[in-house]
Amino acid sequence: MARIFSGVKPTGHLTLGNYLGAVRRWVEVDQHRAEALFSVVDLHALTVEHDPARVRRLSRQAATLLLAAGLDPERCTLFAQSHVDEHARLSYVLECTATDGELRRMIQYKEKGARARAAGESVRLSLLTYPVLMAADILAYRTDEVPVGEDQTQHVELARDLAVRFNQRYGQTFTVPRATRPAVAARVMDLQDPMSKMGKSHESGAGIVYLLDEADVVRRKVMRAVTDSGREVSYDREGSPGVANLLDILAACSGGNPEELAGVYESYGSLKRDAAEAVVELLRPVRERHAELAADPGYVDEVLREGAARARAVARPVVDQAYRAIGLLEAV
Ligand code: TYM
Secondary structure, eight states: OOEEEEEEOOSSOOBHHHIIIIIHHIIIIIHHHSEEEEEEOTGGGGGSSOOHHHHHHHHHHHHHHHHHHTOOTTTEEEEEGGGOTHHHHHHHHHHTTSOHHHHHTOHHHHHHHHHHHHTTOOOOHHHHHHHHHHHHHHHTTTOSEEEOOGGGHHHHHHHHHHHHHHHHHHOSOOOOOEEEOOSSOSSOBOSSOTTSBOOTTOSSGGGOOBTTOOHHHHHHHHHTOOOOSOOSOOOOTTTOHHHHHHHHHHHHHHTOOHHHHHHHOSOHHHHHHHHHHHHHHHHHHHHHHHHHHHTOHHHHHHHHHHHHHHHHHHHHHHHHHHHHHHTOOOOO
16 A cells, blocks of 8 residues: 655644645545555744744644544544654754755745845754755655645655665665645645745735634635736636636635636636635535534544554654664664
C-alpha cells in the first residue's frame, strides 16, 4: 500500500486554501486508499517571529480542525511533529546532504526572508533550513506521495533531490516521494489581492476565508472579493484573476469545472452569491464538528498521543538506518 505524508503549519488559523488545496483530499481520498500520516508541523511554526502561547493554541486548534474536517484516527495517523524526535534527528543528517546554495534558491525563503528584513526583523536560520526539516518529515516515513497545494511543489522537489542524493552516496535508504495536487484549487488566491496566494498570515484578513469564520463573515468576504472591470464572466487566470479564483473556488466546492461554470454566469454578482453559498455549505459541518470536539480537549490529546506513538514506530528504524548509512556509530 502506498504511504502518504502531509502536514499543516500552525502559524495562523486554517484557511479555505488549506482546505481545498490539501485537507479535503486527505479526508475524502487519501486516508481511504493509503497508509496515511498527517502532522501538525509545529516545529515549522518557529521559523518566523512567533508567540509561544499562540503557537500552542493554534497547534491544538489545527489538530481539532483536521479531526472536524473528517480525518479518522482509525484510518490515519494524526500527530504533532514535535512529539516525534525523528524529524529533528533526520533533519540534521539531511542538512549534511543539502547545500546552502540550493536552500537560498527556495522561493519561500526568498519571499519570507525579504519580508522580514523589510520589517527590520532578523531572519531566523531555521527559515533557511525549513525545507530540510520538511524533507525530513517526508523521508522519515519512506513516503510515496505528498498531497499538497501548488505552493509546496518546490519543497517536495528538494525532498526528492535529497533522497536521490543520499541514496546514491550512502546506499538505498529513502523512498523518492512525489507531490500530488488537486485538479482544481491547487492555488486559492486572496480575495482582495488575487495575484497572491490566500495565506494564513496575509496582512489583513479581508481576503482570507478561515475555516472557522461564521457564515455571514464568509458571505461578506466573498461578496466583496476584488474582480476586475470587465463584464463577462470568463475563466482567465492571467487577465481576470479575481473572477478565475471565484470560479475555481465554486468549482472545487460544487465538483464542477471552472471553464464550464464561466459559461453559466451572466454577472459577477450571481457568481459571487453562488460561490459564497457553496463555501458556507462546505464549511458548515466542519465548523459544527469543531465546536463539539473543542469541548473535549482530552480526546484530541489522546488522538495525538496515539498518533505520535504510531508515527515514531514507523520513522525510528528509517532514521536509524540513515544514521548508520551516513557513518555514525551504532548506539549499543
Ligand atoms: P501550510 O501550512 O502553509 O499549508 C498546508 C497545506 O495547504 C496548502 N495550501 C494551499 N493550497 C491551495 N491554495 C492555497 N492558498 C493554499 N495555502 C496553503 C499547502 O500547499 C499545504 O499542502 N511547508 C508546509 C507544511 C509542511 C509539509 C511537510 C507539507 C511541513 N512539512 C511535509 C507536506 C509534507 C506548509 O507550510 O503548509
